[in-house]
Amino acid sequence: MAEAREPAPSLAEEIAARLRDQVTGGALVPGQRLSEARVAAELDISRNTLREVFRLLTREGILRHEPNRGVFVAVPSMASILDIYRVRRLIEVPALAQAWPGHAAVARMRSAVARATELQRIPDWRGVGSANMEFHAAIVALTDSPRLIxxxxxxxxxxxxxxxxLDSPELLHRPYIPRNAEILGRLEAGDPAGASRMLEDYLNQSERAVLEAFARLG
Amino acid sequence: MAEAREPAPSLAEEIAARLRDQVTGGALVPGQRLSEARVAAELDISRNTLREVFRLLTREGILRHEPNRGVFVAVPSMASILDIYRVRRLIEVPALAQAWPGHAAVARMRSAVARATELQRIPDWRGVGSANMEFHAAIVALTDSPRLIxxxxxxxxxxxxxxxxLDSPELLHRPYIPRNAEILGRLEAGDPAGASRMLEDYLNQSERAVLEAFARLG
DNA sequence: ATGAACATGTTGTTCAACAATTTTGTTATG
DNA sequence: CATAACAAAATTGTTGAACAACATGTTCAT
Incomplete structure (x- = not known):
């Protein structure tokens, strides 16, 4: 059951990474249809290879595949956001609560906070968002569970x-930099339980902010 | 973000289901290499379609893909079993604890218990195992979370x-039928918290049994 | 207008070929 | 005899074209 190792990135995976960036970066609009022929031509790969790419991204949840109709950029819904935050709470909170402050992933958390702090001065809010996500990915890495990760x-x-x-990146990311730093500090001080409680507050507040921003769109 | 719907099963998905059964059914030995040409010929599909099948099953974790070397049936390890049970505890226990006894998934749990009870008289221990798994899948369905499910x-x-x-299916599955029934009863009696505690015991004991059976192999 | 038949474009699947890489087999060398 | 270097064979990675199956849009008859 494949525990680790990943030596050579194939063409399909490289293209998948590129498409993934285009989607999360907003170059491709949610709901947009991705014609196999057109996209294959644009990316200069064959249709067959592109299909493998589509399978990868569909499994990741950022593309949607309707049989005999094509693939579309996934459309986030209120329900999906609620579900995502529910999963986050379920996984992140216990992960942090049972963390050992000397774990290697703590360094990842630290550098994520540092990077976010850097980027907010440019300011590069999309970058701040990425750094914040990296912070939370590091929290999950504390579990050493390949499947959860x-x-x-x-x-x-x-x-x-x-x-x-959404269109208010500053509002969505800025307030959470100091909170992440605070959580990290608490963990490094040897109080994972306290850090975990703070994380739970964080998630609840962030969820509310995202839902509000989402509601402003219609 | 693809919340539901799945109207037409494609050829690739049908074949994937067949291969999945062959693997979990033991017809294909863990570690075995699956030659694209040979398997494609056996299943009477093209190599390209088979590749899509492989991608699906690789994402599911039952096949392993090594670039430029081929795909192999995944080899369960002690570490993977530990990880799996850890994930099970993390997801199943809270799912049951917060369950509403009137949820539709409770019916699924009930019929899973009934099926397991039926099959143990044949006896069909592989079937019992499937029914037990269905019971736990139903527990997760209590959350109504598409992603967790x-x-x-x-x-x-x-x-x-x-x-x-492993090779002692009776030992691995029989003891858990009454425990599942007990958990279900507790939930239907309106005590999800109690049911959840029993489930936690269940998982710990099951994990121990599996690890012991695994250790007997070497 | 309503609905049936048709036209069109897209996806689903196959086939055949070649490039890139790994594995295997052979030979040469210490 | 062991081993390193190299050649040969087999396998995967990727492509392009072709056709069938399906979905949608249009036309036509009623």
């Missing part, structure tokens, strides 16, 4: 898709 | 792969 990676990709749809 | 489906596929490797 992989699952959470998907969840984050979906959430970034939703973020791309 | 899909994730858990993968986890179960992996676990069944591990079960197929």
């Amino acid at each position: 992989q699952f959470f990676t998907q969840i984050i990709a979906e959430l970034r898709l939703a973020f791309g749809l | 899909q994730f858990f489906t993968q986890i179960i596929a992996e676990l069944r792969l591990a079960f197929g490797l």
Whole structure:
């Protein structure tokens, strides 16, 4: 059951990464149809290879595949956001609560906070968002569970898709930099339980903000 | 973000289901290499379609893909079993604890218990195992979370792969039929918290049994 | 207008071929 | 005899074209 290792990125995976960025970056609008022929021509790959790419991204939840009709950029819904935050609470909160402050992933958390702090001065709010996500991915990495880590990676990709749809990146990301720093500090001080409680507050507040921003769209 | 719907099963998905059964059923040995040409000929599909099948099953965790080397049936390890049970505890226990006893999935749990009871008289221990898994899938369905449900489906596929490797199906499945019934009864009696505690015991004991059976192999 | 028949474009699947890579087999060398 | 270097064979990676199956849009008859 494939525990690790990943030596050579294939063409399909490279293209998948590129398409993923285009989607989460907003270059491709949610709901948009992706014609196999057109996209294959644009990316200069064959239709067959593109289909493999589509399968990958569909499993990740950022593309939607309707049989005999084609693939579309997934459309975030209120329900999906609620579900995503529910999963986040379920996974992140216990992950942090049972963390050992000396774990290697703590360094990842630290550098994520540092990067977010840097980027907010440019300001590059999309970059701040990425750094914040990296912070939370690091929290899940505290569990050393390959399955949780992989699952959470998907969840984050979906959430970034939703973020791309909203239009107040500063409001969505800025307030959480100091909170992340605070959580990290509490963990490093040897109080994972307290850090975990703070994380739960964080998630509830962030969820509310995202839902409000989402509601402003219609 | 693809919340539901699945109207037409494509050829690739049908074949995937067939291969999945062959793997979890033990017809294909863990570690075995699956030659694209040979398998495509056996299943009477083209190599391209088979590749899509492989991608599907690789994402599910029951096949392993090594670039430029081919795909292999995944080999369950001690570490993977530990990880799987950890994920199960994390998801199933809270799912049951917060359950509403009138939820539709409770009926699924009930019929799963009934089916397991039926099959143990034949006896069909592989069938009993499937029914037990269905019971736990139903528990996760109590959450109404599409993402958790899909994730858990993968986890179960992996676990069944591990079960197929072991050789004492009666020992692995029989003791848990009455426990499932008991958990269900507690839930129907309006005590999800109590049911959840029993489930936690269940999982710990089951994990121990599986690990012991696994250790007997070497 | 309503609905049936048709026209069109897209996806689903197959086939055949070639490039890139790994594995295997052979030979040469210490 | 062991091993390193190299050649040959087999396998995967990727492509392009073709056709069938399906979905949608249009035309036509009523």
